[in-house]
Amino acid sequence: MFFEAHYALYGYYLQLSYVDHPPLMGWLQGLVQVFNSSEFSLRLAPAVLTLATQYTLVTIALKLYPKTANIDVALAWLLQLIPISFIVFMAAPDLPLALFSCLGFLFLLNILERDSWAGWLGLGVGFGAAGLSKYSAITLVLSLPMALWLGRRN
Incomplete structure (x- = not known):
């Protein structure tokens, strides 16, 4: 595909930004090219x-539904059906965006359980790396205050 060559x-030709x-x-991709x-x-x-x-998604499911039998196995199979699984071998910015968004959500769950500096650091790194993946990650940061407010209300 074109974007893979891109x-x-x-x-x-590594740069700080494009x-x-x-x-x-x-x-x-530059890290991989160092080796081969x-x-x-x-x-x-x-x-x-x-x-x-x-x-990460299976970890989130286990954290949200700890008493559900075999949620990890069911979710692992279900994840194979979602569209992102079909681009597994293509370099696209959606892949790191998905990973770091999910990691950010996992750290947000940790913050809502017990407020710690490690949770905030992980959230910042996750959302920062998501922003380095795709510009649309700004929506994560914009929705964070609402997620914190709704999470603290329960």
Whole structure:
């Protein structure tokens, strides 16, 4: 696909930022290219991002529904059906966005359970990395005050 070559070139010519895209996917591809620049190698980062996202979603489900039997297995199978699973081997900014958004949500749940500096640090890193993935991550930051307010009310 065109955008895969786009991000491979971003990885080859590393910059702090790009005119039309945030840099995280290019940085990840650049990290892979340090070791090998084969087509297979360039597809490793997207596959690892997808697996990490799925693991994070299962962790969130277990945190939200701890007494539900086999929620982890059911969710792991269900995740294979969602559209993001079909781009598992393509470099796209949606993959790190999904991972870091989910990690941010996991840290938000931790903050709502017990307010700690580690939770706030994790939330900031998660949302910051999401912003380095895709500009639409700004909606996460904009919705955070409402999520904190609604979460504290219960």
